[in-house]
Amino acid sequence: MIDKRITSVEEAVRDVRDGASVMIGGFGEAGSPIELIHALIDQGARGLTVISNNTGSGRVGLAALIAAGRAAKVVCSYPRSANSTVFPELYRAGRIDLELVPQGTLAERIRAGGAGIPAFYTPAAAGTRLAQGKESRRFGEREYLLELALTADVALVRAERADRYGNLTFSKTARNFGPLMCMAARCAIVQVRHIVDAGAIDPEAVVTPGLFVSRVVHVPAPAHESRLVREGAAYP
Amino acid sequence: MIDKRITSVEEAVRDVRDGASVMIGGFGEAGSPIELIHALIDQGARGLTVISNNTGSGRVGLAALIAAGRAAKVVCSYPRSANSTVFPELYRAGRIDLELVPQGTLAERIRAGGAGIPAFYTPAAAGTRLAQGKESRRFGEREYLLELALTADVALVRAERADRYGNLTFSKTARNFGPLMCMAARCAIVQVRHIVDAGAIDPEAVVTPGLFVSRVVHVPAPAHESRLVREGAAYP
Amino acid sequence: MIRPPTPAAPEGWSREEMARLVALDIEDGACVNLGIGIPELVARFVPPGRELLFHTENGLLGVGPPPDPAHEDPELINAGKKPVTAIPGAAYFHHADSFAMIRGGHIDVCVLGAMQVAPGGDLANWSTGDDDAIPAVGGAMDLVAGVKRVLVMTEHVTKTGQPKLVNRCTYPLTGLGVVSRVYSNLAVVDITPQGFAARRIAPGLTFDHVRERTGAPILDWSDHGV
């Protein structure tokens, strides 16, 4: 029987290796898989390439992973935060690399990675500083940049519901990068609020079909990142 | 008030012009917008470029449009049918052009057209006869073909439910090319079985957000194409 | 007693008045993406009888007004990461679909802030280019490349009095030739083939007042200039 349920977040991230590329879902705290990230901190893998839209808040979740020195590089569209100095300090100290990618290009590169498209052209960033080192080409009247697909060894994603096949639904704007990262990672690990029986998710409303998902972990009451940040919490 | 509802299929296709490019949804009869196609036949536009996965069955719907000589060209993955000789006869007579595209490439080219991606690379058809005349390029170990986006003036699509904003859901495997064609056409015209109030479609389960849709027509009881074909019907 | 110099009092239109002018210029039924900060004010000033559909690039079409604090949901936010609501008829989608809307030309209007705008419509709004600054671009480059009409809302000059409408952007570009119109506290300025053209001047100000605070040639196409 196909059954992707894993008993704990610890077990789910156990085999992440040093030097792995790790996609981490979320836009700010919405969709950020905070329990999986904390489990990855405990697990100890180092030298990670983190692919995520942001670099986290406060000293919990993604910011804590970065603060712990586990990320050698981040691929990201917006590594600034009103309430975190973790990334800026490491970056200024030259202790972490940054590949800055426009948000839509980041999303499309991840989708391309999941869809077997090695490269595509986009108008975003043409003629700007972020075009440096990239091939450009005209189609019709406009100039476009060649962008390469992104894949990863692992994705850490937060969703709302899953069944044993790994079919997923998400919650509101917490969907963001999750479905794309599940497509693009060789091992997509998903924490969900609810595990339901096969068939309980309307097949018309499945957002991520199960074949994109490797592991599902039940985290019924995930921490509120913004609340932890307000309280000044730090992980571990 | 945003309201994309149009009172009749005739009204919905009234302004399709000679020479227009028209995407037509459906995989076989599933999702084929038969009432909109018949309205387009009645409307009379000629010299059309039809972009559709198939070329229709019997002498109704898409096959009838082609039989009426309205299509100058089809862009298509599978222009053969067990029960229609309409396209083969015109093709052998040199009276219609064919651009044959692998099905996944066709889908992705339409999505690219809707997503502002002018071109992308795909491994499908590399090294085959369908690679003739196309640029190829290696990424890593493999060879890929450069494929260009497809857009169209009009899309004719069949969906299940719509609200006044044009938000859509589909029915089972009748979804197929519909959502992509709505993205890629400058005017997406959709026939739906049910028109519902704004808010009646769960925002988590909207398949095609309304901004991709221009016109919605209520066709509560669409004809069953396969039944018409069995009965030997011909349109008009 | 000697007093330290104080910043000049705000002159011309208030931010709310600027937002009202922007909202008046957006056609009924448009899909609109509002940038983080001042542009968010535009949603408050949609004229009666018009319906706009607000898009936020983090995956929602049909953004509604902010919730009361008791109904905030950390999973229902806008691109500025502030709590929002969803209207009946809203739709959620993932980031690739969201930017397909943007890049594919399906958003009619976006309203963004600016650091600098040049007469050809070049926009700089993402980085000061300082070596020490943490670069962060977000979705700005995708928005200006894809949205049909890019409107800018900005103070006419910086806090230190430097013009933001300039001959050439010295800050790193967000996009080349992308801006249609600028709404500043002093004037509504079109990007035209002839360069900047003031369409409207804030009450009580003169065209010369605007021109002196503009770092590039500007034409007077306003009513009182005709």
Add this chain to the structure above:
Amino acid sequence: MIRPPTPAAPEGWSREEMARLVALDIEDGACVNLGIGIPELVARFVPPGRELLFHTENGLLGVGPPPDPAHEDPELINAGKKPVTAIPGAAYFHHADSFAMIRGGHIDVCVLGAMQVAPGGDLANWSTGDDDAIPAVGGAMDLVAGVKRVLVMTEHVTKTGQPKLVNRCTYPLTGLGVVSRVYSNLAVVDITPQGFAARRIAPGLTFDHVRERTGAPILDWSDHGV
């Protein structure tokens, strides 16, 4: 009385037996796409204790058995346009997502028919190349380019007795170097760095019998060849 020559009686495995062999070779939990025609039989022979998830490229993961005629739905069909059902836990999606699954390597196995297979795994299965034929490719090229393991089910020779396993495909290619294994009525044949290698011979037949009907060198790696 002189009788016209009749085609040779089918020899070796029946189609059902071939389908059973294929099904036995697919690992538990695999996502499988079954081509139109003979490959569809594979779904009937999933061994007890294994669960396969069937994908059809027209937008369904979790294809179930055919419905009884009273419950056929023209909007629930497979790639061969035949009515199917959906299992509990199925998902519907559009064509771009469906081919993202295929092209992106998320389908573990596909089973296809063939006109010709060459020793390097080249496959021809979409066109005879006749000038008069209406070319129609469907999803075959995408499938062979993207699916991790491509299995072929085919009669070993054509109706006129010509080998389908050949030195070089003379029909237009579907893909280069894509096939892993061929299940014919005579033998199970691997594509190996050394070319064709028979892994298993149908009961009652000899390797020589298979070799004589194969249009390219073939090794005997079967049990009785060891």
